[in-house]
Amino acid sequence: xxxxxxxxxxxxxxxxxxxxxxxxxxxxxxxxxxxxxxxxxxxxxxxxxxxxxxxxxxxxxxxxxxxxxxxxxxxxxxxxxxxxxxxxxxxxxxxxxxxxxxxxxxxxxxxxxxxxxxxxxxxxxxxxxxxxxxxxxxxxxxxxxxxxxxxxxxxxxxxxxxxxxxxxxxxxxxxxxxxxxxxxxxxxxxxxxxxxxxxxxxxxxxxxxxxxxxxxxxxxxxxxxxxxxxxxxxxxxxxxxxxxxxxxxxxxxxxxxxxxxxxxxxxxxxxxxxxxxxxxxxxxxxxxxxxxxxxxxxxxxxxxxxxxxxxxxx
Amino acid sequence: xxxxxxxxxxxxxxxxxxxxxxxxxxxxxxxxxxxxxxxxxxxxxxxxxxxxxxxxxxxxxxxxxxxxxxxxxxxxxxxxxxxxxxxxxxxxxxxxxxxxxxxxxxxxxxxxxxxxxxxxxxxxxxxxxxxxxxxxxxxxxxxxxxxxxxxxxxxxxxxxxxxxxxxxxxxxxxxxxxxxxxxxxxxxxxxxxxxxxxxxxxxxxxxxxxxxxxxxxxxxxxxxxxxxxxxxxxxxxxxxxxxxxxxxxxxxxxxxxxxxxxxxxxxxxxxxxxxxxxxxxxxxxx
Numbered sequence: 001x002x003x004x005x006x007x008x009x010x011x012x013x014x015x016x017x018x019x020x021x022x023x024x025x026x027x028x029x030x031x032x033x034x035x036x037x038x039x040x041x042x043x044x045x046x047x048x049x050x051x052x053x054x055x056x057x058x059x060x061x062x063x064x065x066x067x068x069x070x071x072x073x074x075x076x077x078x079x080x081x082x083x084x085x086x087x088x089x090x091x092x093x094x095x096x097x098x099x100x101x102x103x104x105x106x107x108x109x110x111x112x113x114x115x116x117x118x119x120x121x122x123x124x125x126x127x128x129x130x131x132x133x134x135x136x137x138x139x140x141x142x143x144x145x146x147x148x149x150x151x152x153x154x155x156x157x158x159x160x161x162x163x164x165x166x167x168x169x170x171x172x173x174x175x176x177x178x179x180x181x182x183x184x185x186x187x188x189x190x191x192x193x194x195x196x197x198x199x200x201x202x203x204x205x206x207x208x209x210x211x212x213x214x215x216x217x218x219x220x221x222x223x224x225x226x227x228x229x230x231x232x233x234x235x236x237x238x239x240x241x242x243x244x245x246x247x248x249x250x251x252x253x254x255x256x257x258x259x260x261x262x263x264x265x266x267x268x269x270x271x272x273x274x275x276x277x278x279x280x281x282x283x284x285x286x287x288x289x290x291x292x293x294x295x296x297x298x299x300x301x302x303x304x305x306x307x308x309x310x311x312x313x314x
Numbered sequence: 315x316x317x318x319x320x321x322x323x324x325x326x327x328x329x330x331x332x333x334x335x336x337x338x339x340x341x342x343x344x345x346x347x348x349x350x351x352x353x354x355x356x357x358x359x360x361x362x363x364x365x366x367x368x369x370x371x372x373x374x375x376x377x378x379x380x381x382x383x384x385x386x387x388x389x390x391x392x393x394x395x396x397x398x399x400x401x402x403x404x405x406x407x408x409x410x411x412x413x414x415x416x417x418x419x420x421x422x423x424x425x426x427x428x429x430x431x432x433x434x435x436x437x438x439x440x441x442x443x444x445x446x447x448x449x450x451x452x453x454x455x456x457x458x459x460x461x462x463x464x465x466x467x468x469x470x471x472x473x474x475x476x477x478x479x480x481x482x483x484x485x486x487x488x489x490x491x492x493x494x495x496x497x498x499x500x501x502x503x504x505x506x507x508x509x510x511x512x513x514x515x516x517x518x519x520x521x522x523x524x525x526x527x528x529x530x531x532x533x534x535x536x537x538x539x540x541x542x543x544x545x546x547x548x549x550x551x552x553x554x555x556x557x558x559x560x561x562x563x564x565x566x567x568x569x570x571x572x573x574x575x576x577x578x579x580x581x582x583x584x585x586x587x588x589x590x591x592x593x594x595x596x597x598x599x600x
Contacts, residue, residue: 020502020503021423021424021503022424022426024420024424024503024504024507025420025421025423025424025425025426025427026420026426027420028416028417028419028420028424028426028507029416029417029420029421029426029427029430031412031413031416031417032413032414032416032417032427032430032434032474032478033417033427033430035409035413035470035471035474036430036433036434036437036471038471039437039445039449039468039471039472040433040436040437040445042448043445043448043449043452044445044448046448046451046452047445047447047448050447050448050451057451057454063451063455106332109328110328110329110332113325113328113329114329118322118325124329124333126583126586127333127336127337128332128333128336129582129583129586129589130336130337130340130579130583131336131339131340132582133528133575133578133579133581133582133583134340134575134578134579135531135532135534135548135549135571135574135575135578136532136534137532137534137549137552137574138343138549138552138571138574138575139339141343141552141567141568141571142339142340142342142343142571143339145342145343145346145564145568146339146342150361151361152338152342152361152363155361186335186336186339189336190336191593194589194590194593195590195593195594195598198590198598199598233598236594236597236598237594240593240594243438243439246441247441247442247443249441249443249534249535250534250535250549254534254549254553267441267443268441268443268535271443271444272443272535272538272539275443275446275447275539281447281451284447285447285448287444288443288444288445288447289444291441291444292440292444292445295436295439295440295441296436299435299436299439300432300436303432303435
């Protein structure tokens with residue numbers, strides 16, 4: 001009892017050091033805290049305020065006087081009837097449901113091929129990462145060129161078909177959606193590959209060797225040893241792509257501008273267009289806020305679940 | 315895992331075909347950048363995968379020298395947008411690295427920061443489009459629209475989470491014995507951080523900064539919303555290289571695209587080792 005009491009009571013010098021550290025820690029984190037306050041907390045409060053009004057930058061009213069255009073919750077009730085919003089949301093989900101599994105399977109397949117060493121592995125690995133590094137807007141422009149009706153994609157198809165192919169990829173609603181999905185898969189498969197390969201390489205080799213000696217087939221080894229160890233990494237890789245894919249804008253907007261019509265209009269493109277063309281910012285603020293609140297709840301829940309599962313596994 | 319000959323053949327075939335697929339779009343743009351105007355939009359039998367008569371005209375055109383074929387007068391040359399992209403990305407990286415690194419050290423050593431880590435993850439999850447309306451209003455009010463420093467400030471805040479998480483994992487990995495030894499010698503905490511920890515972290519700082527720079531350089535949407543004319547960045551300027559009068563200036567766009575694509579590809583390959591750590595917010599290390 002006495003020994004423990006002596007041990008835990010800090011000596012004067014240590015006490016000072018703890019106070020110093022706390023002070024230094026406060027000052028070190030202050031800039032980051034202020035920046036978050038400046039771009040997240042304050043703007044979101046502002047957004048709540050504007051979302052309850054009919055404010056638009058063309059009204060000539062400063063934003064803090066937007067309460068003159070108060071419309072209570074009309075923006076939020078309008079949202080329920082906004083077909084274009086719901087279809088953009090549905091399309092974003094559809095794009096995600098196609099892109100993410102394609103990227104995952106291609107990335108996993110490539111990662112499996114890259115697990116053990118072979119001549120040229122390092123070089124090919126670097127080459128495969130290139131698409132991920134290309135500026136997404138530039139990638140959008142590349143695919144815009146590729147899918148022109150006189151472009152190389154049709155040229156290749158003509159070569160295989162033996163007769164000239166003139167598909168207008170970007171002006172047909174379904175084909176345009178296909179084209180933008182191709183550009184997304186092209187750009188982000190390398191990311192899946194990179195993360196999944198890092199996970200595969202981390203699977204302990206002695207266990208695999210032991211299983212091989214015991215006569216386990218490749219499939220058995222993969223399902224019983226590799227996959228369980230990869231679980232966290234797979235979840236992280238999928239989560240990253242789901243989050244990023246939900247925000248998708250650059251390559252889609254450059255390739256099609258959301259068109260033809262609204263055929264490739266994802267949620268980010270929808271918000272952008274309403275902001276820039278229809279200029280009803282009060283309504284856009286409401287739309288954006290609904291998305292933010294939904295994402296906050298989902299992400300807070302997911303983060304909590306993940307840190308819990310990590311604690312129990314440790 | 316498997317060493318039979320058919321497997322090896324299958325492996326090379328699969329890998330090489332995917333490598334080809336991943337290179338074709340970039341190579342097509344690179345080849346387009348060196349094509350003279352006559353080969354830009356050739357169709358059918360005229361379509362060439364490689365420039366028949368390679369030329370630097372497209373690059374000259376971007377910087378204001380019109381040639382005999384390209385007589386379109388450019389409103390502005392590509393010089394200013396390139397400068398804008400560079401300035402905003404470099405200063406955005408500085409803001410992100412300074413605030414992110416110090417906060418990471420505060421959290422890693424002293425457990426300070428409260429809700430900051432969670433807030434930074436959430437900041438990353440939000441689509442930029444959904445938080446930009448108030449920012450646009452604020453920036454207009456502060457006179458920051460269409461300035462490189464206004465853009466740099468947003469870049470700094472948006473990419474700070476990456477700088478923070480990357481540097482936090484590097485600080486966590488660093489052995490504390492050296493710092494403790496210096497503390498015993500009588501150095502203050504701040505002095506230890508400044509004189510011992512940061513110099514030791516130089517390689518980590520460099521790769522984190524390059525990673526953050528790539529992210530800033532790659533932006534399109536934020537520049538589209540916050541710049542209008544004088545300080546548009548490369549991707550925004552690119553859209554102005556087509557009009558109803560001139561049509562698509564394919565070659566000029568491709569040349570500019572190549573200029574924009576080269577730095578991140580080279581830097582990205584240079585920091586390959588840390589890409590997994592950066593992209594997964596430090597959750598995974600290679």
